[in-house]
Amino acid sequence: MPKSKLEAASPFELRVYHGRQVPESDIRTALATGELGFIHSFTTGSTLDGPGVRIVAWLAGCQFRCVYCHNPDTWNMTNGTPITLQRAKEQLRKYRQGLKKMKGGLTISGGEPLMQHKFVIKIFSAAKEMGVHTALDTNGSLGSRLTDEDLEKVDLVLLDIKAWDNDRHQRLVGAPIAPVLEFARRLAALKRPVWVRFVLVPGVSDDPDDVSHIAEFSAGLGNIQRVDVLPFHQMGQFKWKQLGMEYTLGNVEPPSAEQVERVCQTFRASGLKAY
Ligand code: SF4
Numbered sequence: 001m002p003k004s005k006l007e008a009a010s011p012f013e014l015r016v017y018h019g020r021q022v023p024e025s026d027i028r029t030a031l032a033t034g035e036l037g038f039i040h041s042f043t044t045g046s047t048l049d050g051p052g053v054r055i056v057a058w059l060a061g062c063q064f065r066c067v068y069c070h071n072p073d074t075w076n077m078t079n080g081t082p083i084t085l086q087r088a089k090e091q092l093r094k095y096r097q098g099l100k101k102m103k104g105g106l107t108i109s110g111g112e113p114l115m116q117h118k119f120v121i122k123i124f125s126a127a128k129e130m131g132v133h134t135a136l137d138t139n140g141s142l143g144s145r146l147t148d149e150d151l152e153k154v155d156l157v158l159l160d161i162k163a164w165d166n167d168r169h170q171r172l173v174g175a176p177i178a179p180v181l182e183f184a185r186r187l188a189a190l191k192r193p194v195w196v197r198f199v200l201v202p203g204v205s206d207d208p209d210d211v212s213h214i215a216e217f218s219a220g221l222g223n224i225q226r227v228d229v230l231p232f233h234q235m236g237q238f239k240w241k242q243l244g245m246e247y248t249l250g251n252v253e254p255p256s257a258e259q260v261e262r263v264c265q266t267f268r269a270s271g272l273k274a275y
Contacts, residue, residue: 006042006081016073018081027077034118037088038080040111050135050156052104055095059108061115064139065174067248068201070236074111085119089126096130105133114142124153141175143183148190157187157194163205164213172205188221196224200263201232202255211266219270227267227274231255
C-alpha cells in the first residue's frame with residue numbers, strides 16, 4: 001500500500017503542531033461544515049479495531065484527559081494534519097477493494113473522533129457509498145452530537161467504558177460517566193452493533209465491583225457483540241515527557257495474562273464474549 005505523509009507505522013508516533021498554521025476561523029468553519037478534518041495519522045492493516053483487516057484514521061482532538069492515555073499528542077486538534085474531505089475520500093477509494101476482500105473496513109479513532117463529528121459522518125457516508133464497512137472508536141461522551149440518521153452510517157461502534165463509579169471515572173478521565181452510559185443506552189434502543197472496550201490498568205481501573213457493574217450493564221443492553229479487554233501499556237509514556245506533562249503511572253506495570261483473564265471472566269460470567 002502506498003505511503004503518504006499521513007500514514008504512520010504505528011499510532012504511537014509523536015506528532016505535534018501539524019495544523020498550527022491553520023487560522024482559528026478556518027478551524028471553526030471546518031468543524032461546522034465537516035469539509036476539513038484534522039488527522040493525527042492513519043495506519044493500514046489493523047486487525048484490532050473492528051472486524052477483518054482495516055484502515056484506521058486517528059483523528060486529533062479529545063476532551064477527555066485519561067491518566068493512561070497513550071496518545072496525548074492527539075488531545076489538541078491543531079496537532080493534527082489538516083486534510084480536506086475530498087482528499088480523505090480519495091485515499092479511501094484507493095483501499096476500498098482491498099478492504100472489502102479482507103472483510104475489513106474503515107475505523108475512525110482518535111483522540112475522540114466526535115470532536116469532528118461532521119467530518120466523521122461525511123467520510124462514513126462516502127465509505128458506505130463505496131460499500132466499505134465503517135466503525136467508530138469513541139469514548140461515547142459526545143454521542144448526542146450524532147442524529148439517528150448519522151448513526152445509520154456507522155456499522156459498528158467501539159465504545160470505551162472506562163469505569164462505572166462516577167468519582168473513579170472523573171479521576172481517570174476528568175469527565176462524568178453519565179453521557180457515555182446514555183449513549184450506550186441509545187445505541188441499544190436503536191439496535192446498533194457495539195463492541196465495548198475496557199482498558200485494564202492494574203490498581204487503577206481493576207476494581208472488581210466496578211468491572212462487575214460494567215459487565216452487568218453491558219450484558220443488559222442486548223446489542224453488545226463482544227468486549228475487548230485492552231491491557232494497559234507504557235508505549236505512550238515518552239509522549240507525556242516530550243510534551244512536558246506530568247505522567248502519574250510511571251510505576252504501573254502492565255497487567256499479567258492472569259489479570260486480563262480474570263477481568264474477561266467477569267464479562268463472560270454476565271453472558272458476554274470477552275477477549
Ligand atoms: S479518550 Fe482516548 S484519546 Fe482521549 S484522553 Fe482518553 S485515552 Fe486519550
